[in-house]
Amino acid sequence: MNGFTSDWLALREPFDRAARAAAAATLDLPSLIAGRSAEDGSLSVIDLACGTGANLRELAPRLGGTQRWRLIDHDPVLLNAVAPALAGWASARGHRFEQHGDLLHVEGRGENGLAFAAAVQTGRLDLARDLNTLPFARTQLVTASALLDLVSADWLRALLDQALAARCALLFALNVxxxxxxxxxxxxxxxxxxxxxxxxxxxxxFLGPALGGQAVEQAALWLGAAGYRVRQADSDWIIDASQPGPSHPAAAALQRAMIEGMATAASEQAPDNEAAIRAWRQRRLALLERSCLRVGHTDLIAMP
Known part of the structure; x- marks a missing residue:
């Protein structure tokens, strides 16, 4: 399984947050959990490929109420970074954070006025091979961020089959x-x-060629055929390094990383065009302070 560094995840997080805020009104996230809590009144959530917990930091305040999160990733370095990342986020937002052994707890109030209290546990798992070991039957919401475009059709089908059997709600954010x-x-x-x-x-x-930009379309097709109500919203990155201001350094840094990453991947994929790609990279870096890059993403929610 391909990995991502905590530096890359931190670099993209403010742009992820802005993109998801733009999509939130269309998705109507509180409707995702209406009437779906467990017998004790809490919402049980599985977060797949959690990284350092950015998905929780985005969703917990928006969903509100009592929540129990299981954060799953294959990378122990990222899992070890969850607690300090949550602690720093909570401090900056005025939330309360506690850690008792392996159990994390954060509570506060979101910008929408909803109070939330989230109990958080992390777990290391090879999602490609051991997906069926997760407790879908005791879960009301399965979520992931920036994952679906990386997985194969077979893996996605296996995930949806298990979530559908358990009648879980689904939220997949920031899919290319x-x-x-x-x-x-x-x-x-x-x-x-x-x-x-x-x-x-x-x-x-993830068990075969990645779906890439076709992932959301395929997921929506399968979920609709299974009788789920599906809603989608654009959650585009807008990386504008042409405007001065507090966000300029972050935009320039992410745009530079995108240029370098695109050029490297394109050269690997099309070595016959390496000279043209290298020239493109040089021109793009020279234009960085005057450029804006939009990268299309789609958020998807689905409810039984």
Whole structure:
């Protein structure tokens, strides 16, 4: 399974947060849990490929109420970073954070006024092989962020089969959908984007070639056929390094990382075009302080 560093996750988090805020009104997240709590009144959540817990930090205040989270990842380094990341986030937002052994607890009030209290446990698991060991039957919500475009059709089908059997609600955020646009444009943008998209569809360790930009469409098709109510919303990254201000350093840093990552992946995918891709990279870096990059993502919720 391919991994992501905590530095990369921290670099993207403010852009993830802005993108998800734009989608939240359309998705109507509180409706996701209406009438779905367990007998004790709490909401049980499984967060797949949790990283350092960004999905929890986004959702817990928006959902409100009493919550029990199980954060799952294969990377012990990222799992070890969950507690300090939650503690720092809670301190910055005025929430209360406690740690008692392996159990974490955070409570506070979201920007929407909803009070929340979340008990959090982390677990290490190879999601490609051991997905069926998770307690879907005791879970009301299964969620993931920036995951579906990395997985194969077979893996996605297996996940949905288990979630559907347990009648879980589903929320998949920040799935790449294939839309990418630069301003200003470059003559070789399309060449690089096509090679990069093809590279995204390589096997990422989830039982076959990744779905890439087709992931949300495939998930929505299967969920709709199973009788789920499906809602989607755009959650695009807008990485604008052309505007001065407090967000400029973060935008420039993420845009630079995207340029480097796109060029590397495109060159691996299309080595015959390496010279053109290298020239594209140089021009893009030279334009960085005047460029805006939009990367299309889609959020999806589905309810039985």
């Amino acid at each position: 959908d294939g839309r990418t646009a630069w301003d200003p444009a470059d003559d070789h943008d399309e060449l690089v984007h096509a090679a990069f998209a093809a590279h995204q569809r390589r096997d990422k360790g």
